[in-house]
Amino acid sequence: MKTPLQRKIVDYKKLTDEILALLVARYPDGYEEKDIITFKNSLGETIEAVEVCSEDTKYLVKVSKRLANTMQDYEENMEDYDDEEETPLPDNYEEEEEL
Numbered sequence: 001m002k003t004p005l006q007r008k009i010v011d012y013k014k015l016t017d018e019i020l021a022l023l024v025a026r027y028p029d030g031y032e033e034k035d036i037i038t039f040k041n042s043l044g045e046t047i048e049a050v051e052v053c054s055e056d057t058k059y060l061v062k063v064s065k066r067l068a069n070t071m072q073d074y075e076e077n078m079e080d081y082d083d084e085e086e087t088p089l090p091d092n093y094e095e096e097e098e099l
Contacts, residue, residue, distance in 0.1 A: 005058040009041070009049065012066050019059055020074045022052040030071065036063055 010019060027035065031050045037060065041047050049060035 003056070005053065006056060007058050007060070009047070009060045009062065011062050012064060012070055015061070015070065017074075018054065019052065019061065020071065021078075022054060022059070023050070023061060023071050024075045024078070026050075026052050027071070028075075031063065 015023075027050065035050050036048050037051060038046060038048050039060075047060075048063045050063055052059050052061065
């Protein structure tokens with residue numbers, strides 16, 4: 001029997017790199033109105049969130065203009081990282097041989 005996923009509500013201020021990566025992977029072009037889930041929290045406040053899942057957790061990430069900006073910044077930073085060239089090894093550096 002499959003273990004049920006943990007359920008967590010996360011504010012954009014508390015996003016980890018893992019959750020940001022999940023968001024960017026699920027919504028590469030940003031989220032749309034149809035992706036937003038609306039619900040009431042335990043205080044009766046209306047919350048809008050988008051859903052992403054890891055192997056063991058279902059996250060509802062509260063949406064805001066700042067979330068969209070944070071996702072875009074994260075994706076741009078990852079693209080910059082991917083575009084970086086490898087640093088050449090110094091001449092006096094010996095590579096470790098595989099066993």
